[in-house]
Structure formats: C-alpha cells, structure tokens
Amino acid sequence: MLRRFWLKCSSKWKCLLNVVYVKLMVVTTGKNSGREREIVVGVIGQPNVGKSTLFNVLTGEISHVANWPGTTVERKEGVREYKGKIIRFVDLPGIYGLSASTTEEVIARKYIVEEKPDLVLVLVDSTAVERTMYLAIQVLELTPKVVIALTKSDLTHSLGIHIHVDRLESKLSVPVVPVSAIKGYGLRELLDAIIDVAEGRRCRREPIRVNYGSFLESTISDVERVLSKSALSRKYPLRWLAIRLLEGDPELEKELELLGEDEVVHGVRRIRESLARTYGRELMELFVAQRFKFIDSLLGDVVVRVEKKARRYEELSLTELATALLDRLIQHPLMGPVVSFISLLILFSLIFAVNTGFPFNVLLSYLGFSELAELIEEYSISGLLGLGFTYLSTLLEPLLKTCLGPQVTSLIVDGVIPGVGAILSFLPLIMLISLLIATLEDSGLAPRFAISFHNFFSRFGLSGRAIYPFMIGLGCNLPAVLASRTALEEEERRQLIVSVPFIPCQARLVVILAFVTTYIKNPLGQALALLSLYAISFLVALLTSILTRRVVYRRKEPPELVIELPPIHRPSGKVLWWLTWDYSKHFLRKAGIIIVGLSIVTWMLLSYGPEGYGVGIEKTYGALLGKLLAPVISVLYGLDAEKAWKVGFALLHGFIAKEAFLEATSLLYGGVSIDEALRALGFTLPSLMAFLVFFTLYVPCLPTIAVIYQESRSVRLTLSVILYMIGIGLVASQLVYLVLASLTFLYS
Amino acid sequence: MTTTALDMVPPGTRCRVIALDVGYGINRRLMQMGLVPGSEVKVLDNSGRGPLVIEVRGVEIALSRGIAKKILVEVLK
Numbered sequence: 063m064l065r066r067f068w069l070k071c072s073s074k075w076k077c078l079l080n081v082v083y084v085k086l087m088v089v090t091t092g093k094n095s096g097r098e099r100e101i102v103v104g105v106i107g108q109p110n111v112g113k114s115t116l117f118n119v120l121t122g123e124i125s126h127v128a129n130w131p132g133t134t135v136e137r138k139e140g141v142r143e144y145k146g147k148i149i150r151f152v153d154l155p156g157i158y159g160l161s162a163s164t165t166e167e168v169i170a171r172k173y174i175v176e177e178k179p180d181l182v183l184v185l186v187d188s189t190a191v192e193r194t195m196y197l198a199i200q201v202l203e204l205t206p207k208v209v210i211a212l213t214k215s216d217l218t219h220s221l222g223i224h225i226h227v228d229r230l231e232s233k234l235s236v237p238v239v240p241v242s243a244i245k246g247y248g249l250r251e252l253l254d255a256i257i258d259v260a261e262g263r264r265c266r267r268e269p270i271r272v273n274y275g276s277f278l279e280s281t282i283s284d285v286e287r288v289l290s291k292s293a294l295s296r297k298y299p300l301r302w303l304a305i306r307l308l309e310g311d312p313e314l315e316k317e318l319e320l321l322g323e324d325e326v327v328h329g330v331r332r333i334r335e336s337l338a339r340t341y342g343r344e345l346m347e348l349f350v351a352q353r354f355k356f357i358d359s360l361l362g363d364v365v366v367r368v369e370k371k372a373r374r375y376e377e378l379s380l381t382e383l384a385t386a387l388l389d390r391l392i393q394h395p396l397m398g399p400v401v402s403f404i405s406l407l408i409l410f411s412l413i414f415a416v417n418t419g420f421p422f423n424v425l426l427s428y429l430g431f432s433e434l435a436e437l438i439e440e441y442s443i444s445g446l447l448g449l450g451f452t453y454l455s456t457l458l459e460p461l462l463k464t465c466l467g468p469q470v471t472s473l474i475v476d477g478v479i480p481g482v483g484a485i486l487s488f489l490p491l492i493m494l495i496s497l498l499i500a501t502l503e504d505s506g507l508a509p510r511f512a513i514s515f516h517n518f519f520s521r522f523g524l525s526g527r528a529i530y531p532f533m534i535g536l537g538c539n540l541p542a543v544l545a546s547r548t549a550l551e552e553e554e555r556r557q558l559i560v561s562v563p564f565i566p567c568q569a570r571l572v573v574i575l576a577f578v579t580t581y582i583k584n585p586l587g588q589a590l591a592l593l594s595l596y597a598i599s600f601l602v603a604l605l606t607s608i609l610t611r612r613v614v615y616r617r618k619e620p621p622e623l624v625i626e627l628p629p630i631h632r633p634s635g636k637v638l639w640w641l642t643w644d645y646s647k648h649f650l651r652k653a654g655i656i657i658v659g660l661s662i663v664t665w666m667l668l669s670y671g672p673e674g675y676g677v678g679i680e681k682t683y684g685a686l687l688g689k690l691l692a693p694v695i696s697v698l699y700g701l702d703a704e705k706a707w708k709v710g711f712a713l714l715h716g717f718i719a720k721e722a723f724l725e726a727t728s729l730l731y732g733g734v735s736i737d738e739a740l741r742a743l744g745f746t747l748p749s750l751m752a753f754l755v756f757f758t759l760y761v762p763c764l765p766t767i768a769v770i771y772q773e774s775r776s777v778r779l780t781l782s783v784i785l786y787m788i789g790i791g792l793v794a795s796q797l798v799y800l801v802l803a804s805l806t807f808l809y810s
Numbered sequence: 811m812t813t814t815a816l817d818m819v820p821p822g823t824r825c826r827v828i829a830l831d832v833g834y835g836i837n838r839r840l841m842q843m844g845l846v847p848g849s850e851v852k853v854l855d856n857s858g859r860g861p862l863v864i865e866v867r868g869v870e871i872a873l874s875r876g877i878a879k880k881i882l883v884e885v886l887k
Contacts (some may be wrong), residue, residue: 159838159842189868190867190868193866196844343829343847377879393855394855395858514860514873517859622832623872624872627871777854
C-alpha cells in the first residue's frame, strides 16, 4: 500500500517526503543512510560569471539562508531532486582565487576542506575563460572532485569564441559542461555529471599538478619534507600545503601555530624569505604567473577566438548604437559625472514618484498646485495601499468590537494593522528599488556609473559605489541601508550603514516643509532654511563616514577601487526577478517581524497608562515619556513645560514614522489643523532651525532601525547608531542655535 | 621601450607589467585577476583624473589612480 501511495505522489511531494525521510534518518541514526544520502555540491565562481543565475536555475528556490559562522556573508542553500537523488547546492561567495586574503576566500576554502562536499562545481565564464579558469585551477589543486560549468555559452558564438570542450575535458580529467542558465540548456548534462562525479564514476583520483618549473618544484619538495611530519598534512593535500605556505598564507600559518608547530612555520618562512631575496620579489608572484602560464598552455588549442571585424557605426542596430553611445558618455571625463548623476536622479525620482508621488507632490504643492499634488499622492502605490488599510480598519473595527471588546480591537486596528501596513507600504518601494539596482548591476551599468563618483566619495572614505545608498536615502532611508550591500569591503559597508540614516528622507522633508512654511513667510528664506538643513545633514553623514573609517576601523586610505566592468548588455528578466524577490523576501522575513513587534509595543505605550487602558492621551505611558523629556526640550529650545512635553510626545511618534510627528502635534491640540498646531508651539527663528536640525538628525524611523539590525546583525551597532544620532542631533542643533541666536542679537 | 607608472599611460596603449607595489590584499586581488609581472595590459581609458580603465586577459577593470600609480609597466609598441 505504501508503495502505491509512493507511486501516486507527485514529484514535488516525493522530494519533500524524501527530505523528511533523510532528515529523520540523520536524527535517529546520527548519520545519512547510504541509499538516500543527499549529494552536497559547493558552487563556486569568480564575480560576474553568472553564479546567482545558474544557482537559481538549478535549485528553483533558495531553501535556506543563514550567515557563514562569525561573518555577515550570506550562505544560501538550495535543493534539487534529479533522477531520484537529492542534490543540495551550497552557494559559496564569489571570489577570484583561494589565497585566503579576504573573508570570502577564507570561507570558501574552509568549506571545501572542512565540510567536505561531495564535489565542487566551479563556474568558468566561457566569454572570459583565460581569466576565470584561474579559480578552477586553484580548486583542482585542492580537490580532485570537481565539475566545471562553462557559463554564458549562449554568448560565445556571437563573440566569435569557440571552445573545444572535449579537449579541455580530457586534459583536466573532470567533466566540463557548457551551460546557459538564460536559455536553459546544458542543465541536464550538468546534473548528470554531478551525479557521476559524486558516485565516483567520472572523476580524478588526485588533485591537479601544475608544473611550476624546475626551480620552484625543487623548493616545493623541500617544503614538503619539512611539512610531512606536520599534523596539518592529514587535513590538506601535502603539495597544496607546501605551495600555499610558499606563496605566503597567514591563515595556514595561524593553524600551524595553534597546533604548536611554530618551528614548521619558521622553517618554511626562512625558505620563502631567502628565495624572495634572491628573486627580489614575492614568491606568490612567481606562482601566480606560472599558474596563468599553465592556463595559457592548457587553453592553447581549446579556445579559438575568431577576430571579428570591427563594425562601422552604420552597421550597428539601434540598441547597439545606444549602448555604445551610453558607454562613451559615461566614460567621458567631464560629461561622465554629469550624465551619470542626471540619469540616476531621473531613474530614482521616477521610482519614488510611482511609490509615493515624491518629489513631484512636494514640488507641486510648494508651487501652489496642492490639488494636483494630492491627486498624485492618492494614486501612488503607497497612497492606494494606505487607503486600503484605512478601509480595512474601519471595516473591521465595528465587527471586532462586538466580538472581541475594545482593547483587543484597538490592538488589532491601531497596532497590528498599521504594522503590517507599514511593511506592505515599504514592500513595493523596496521591490522597485531592488529592481532598478538589479537592472543597473546586471546590465553592467552600475560599476560604470560608480566610477564617475569615486573621486568625490573617496574624500570621505567611501568608494564611488556609495552613490547608490546616498541617492536612495533622499527618498527613503530603509532601502538605502539595504543598498549598503553594494560596498566593496566590510568596513565601507558599515560606514554606509551608520552614515546613510542622516540623509533627510522624504518623510522628514514633509515635516520640515510644514514647519518652514508655517514660520517663514519669505520664499527666499524658506529655500535658504531648506537648503541649509540638507547641507547640514549631508555634511554630518559624510563626516560620520570618514570618522568611522579613521577612528573605529583605523584605516587611513579610502577603499581602493578595483572593479570589473562587465560588457554592457540587456539584462535578463528572469535574473532581475530573482534578485528583486530575493532582496524583498529577506526584508519581509527579517525586518517584518521586528516592525510588527515594535508597532505593538508603541501601540501599548500610546494607549496604556499607569491607570490602565482607555485613559486620555495625556495619561498614557507615551505622554509620561514625553514629560520625562520635557525639561531637556524646554531648556534646549526655550519652550515652556506645557509645549515641551507635547514636542517630546510628537518626537516619540516621529520615531515610528517621521511624518507622524505632524499628526501627533495636531492631535495634542485637540485636532486643529497642522498649521495651527505648529504655530501654537511658538518657536522663534533660531529655536525653530535648531529644532529642525535635531528633528532631521535625531534618529531614523523604526523600520529603518529594524533594517540596520538586519544588515549588521549587531545589537551593539544598532544601539550605538541610535545613541550616536541623538548625540549628534543635540550637538548640531545647539551649535545652530548659538550661531543664529548671536546673529539675531547682533542685528537687532 | 619606456618604463613608467600605469597612471601615466595614455589610452589605447598596450604595456607589460613589471612590478606591483601595492598593499597586501589588493596585491592578491590584482594578481588573481591576472595582473602579474609579465602580463600584458591595455589601457582603455585614462583621462588624467579619476579611475582608469584597463583590459587584462579579456576583462575590463577599473582601477583608482592610487593603485595605478603603484603599478610599474613598460610601454609596448
């Protein structure tokens, strides 16, 4: 009966049940059973070889995301069922080689050596085999269980490249499979090869031996003799160990020292240093050069390139012409930065406009077309979503009240629904921005734009790629923090995470404009106030970045730009969708939970007081907190206690969502118009500007905080960001106050 | 045959790498990208300010001037 049931199951169910069975076997017997054992494949490749595309095609969906232990580098896994076997693919970071000089390289090497996958799938870009084969050779020197996939093989023909796969295969003695993830061919052959190698039918017995020339070879043998007694030679292949130590490998030296084999380390170091002196350069240079020489001789009769005659402009198609024109423009020394800046500004403005109407709504209402501005806002994605959620709340409220009572109803209507609403209203924005970034990245435009801005950002300890988070930050800080992933190195990424939240986002602009138009009547004065607030925020953000680099990370030099510029091409829709969905799913899962949780906490703060539920606003915990802040606020901005606690309370609201500040103030004055409520606060010009500086800098909104945590995975960093921002907000606002107050005093 | 720093090489010129005098991590990255002493490089873009673009082993790479200054090359005809 069981058998009949099994045959009836669809393949998806079979795969699922199989996984459950295997997991159960692991739990009950402590090891994988022989027959149903899954095949584990480590997937490795240099940047830009199309790894994420192939990974997605092979696995369909990522089944498991975690971080590599002790790092913020993501570890993705995906499972594929093929011919009754379960293949688990583990995505290793994109790296250039296995020298262990970056965290990513250490991760990849440790994985291959310590987790012992059944095989390593190395991706080699068939449009740049001469370069990308390097990693494959390094992997082959470490382990014989390798399958090589030649990616992007749909492009070779048009580029005039022909690869004799069979020759390469017989020279390397491992399966080499040309594939195209976009066109979907070669995948079955690849999966067959994976199973063959995993089951020991088609694989090398020994790692590959690169001939390093008689001189280096004799040195390698010397070092092998020194190492043969070392405990490490049981973990790594002896020859590989000798070569790595000769090239200089701090990771391996550390391992040896931990084993107490200091004299081995010193012995090898002596050999290496005396040779380096003889040669006048590092040994690694010789090894790498030899490895490339090996690759050249390997590929000599394998890769045939037909030199295509350079076509004249008249012969190009319209898209090809546009691409060529764009490429020329971006790389032009003077036009480049201007063209890049304007194109990015237009692209991002369009996306924000679709989402919230920004910046056109602000512009229009400022120019006096407030009806048109409202129309744009109403029909933007977030306007429509907001409408939906308000409708849902009003629909549910009476229904819930009758069956659940007012407290639970309020929890759902004022706590849970706005929380979920906040997540959902961020979602389209995040999806559109990640779609745009994915398009820029996949088309090869992103690194080209970044070059134009490198000169500017390198002054502040950042690379040109910082333009993306900085520009996105003007619309919304949350996706800007997410975009810190574009950074070249871990330090730069953290610098971006702590500095980007200072950039005045759209919500802050709304509050600033409300204040400025209420208090300042002269249009020139309004513009001046607005511009100076933006200037102060950007200055603080950039200074924060350079300070973090110099003081926290003790790095003097800016991140050096070494980036590949893949050829500009039309991106694939499939890839864009994967990248976008991957980004967004992450946000929903990680930040979503935090946002809903914190919305419930703030709901409690704003509806409960010491006397319980259902007391007036003035008796809630939120109001009490506002009163706690009141003395500070009244000293800083010269407000009386009654006004000060209201500002404190509204600032608390502003922490949840910046624009909520306005709503809260009007609520506290019994629901008068926002204009009136703001005027009632009675700021003077110096105290107004000082307050607005504080308001812009004091802290990003709560969902952004959730994402700062999601991206840094550090409670310490997240809390430090909050405290630092409050501190800087206070200092900067006091400085502004002092300057403006003394100026008014002088001129009055 | 002239020896010079890479950042002084005009666009469209082919040259051969003689030595790299850059920091540890960058040195390893550049070498693994194929930029080793002896390898041939073509300068595609060098406007005198900002990063320059070179071609190594069929791949375009952008380098900041700080790095290019420390790469010694000989210009090929």
